[in-house]
Amino acid sequence: MTTGRRDRPAHVLILGGTAQARQLAEELADDPSLTVTSSLAGRVAEPLLPAGQVRTGGFGGADGLADWLRGHRVAALVDATHPFAAAISANAAAAAAATAVPLLALRRPGWTAGPGDRWHPVDSLEAAAELLPSLGADRRVFLSTGRGGLAAFAGLPQQFLLRSVDPPGPPLPTAVEVLLDRGPFTLGGERELLREHRIDILVTRDSGGAATAPKLTAAREAGIPVVVVRRPAPPPGVPVVADTAAARVWLRGR
């Protein structure tokens, strides 16, 4: 990349909080033509820190992000946030449009059902909660959706196992056991988890990626139905790549 001045590295801002964002920051860290800043929302108590510079906390909406891009002379913006982090992605699109800073979305592909999978795709956590009674009111549900949006499951009669990195806040399902853990998870571990907790329904978002995919294989093997929340649509007009190699190609082309 160039900034118009040969002696100054181009500043790349990565909106992060994902393994892919950390991977991209790591891969760009030794490039002397770039200065890389990763941005974290600051939600996780002990985040895994990416290589290079890191800033933490919200920008104050799309206008705040646009101000930050201008103030820090950002030459390119990579939105490598989680596929379900729709607000920051919308802000990135608006801020990029307002500042004419090139924007790329880095999104790992979603999961696809294979033979033997018993998936029930839905559009939201609320729709997942509405579907659960039809799958059995007395069932034990593994809620693997993170700690956001759990209000959708409050008041449901099922027994829930909830896994998240940090403790979730209220409102929670009435009967809930919380398991604090952070991926990657193994197939053996997920098989054991389903067996030990006698899980008979899995609820997940279509996050994609290998780190949390073993639960899907374990559910398939056990014949367990999986309620899969589809991803929100990415902001229109933003180019999307699936991996960091393609993101680096895009950056070289700026």
Ligand SMILES: NC(=O)c1ccc[n+]([C@@H]2O[C@H](COP(=O)([O-])OP(=O)(O)OC[C@H]3O[C@@H](n4cnc5c(N)ncnc54)[C@H](OP(=O)(O)O)[C@@H]3O)[C@@H](O)[C@H]2O)c1
């Ligand atoms: N959603 C998930 O399931 C999930 C899973 C794993 C990791 N994460 C990561 O956790 C972060 C928050 O996710 P979310 O779903 O709460 O996001 P969100 O709903 O899209 O964003 C809410 C607000 O949080 C701030 N924010 C989000 N990501 C930021 C970032 N990378 N840097 C600075 N500010 C950020 C922004 O505040 P301002 O408007 O004040 O700028 C944004 O408007 C994201 O960075 C995402 O990559 C999310």
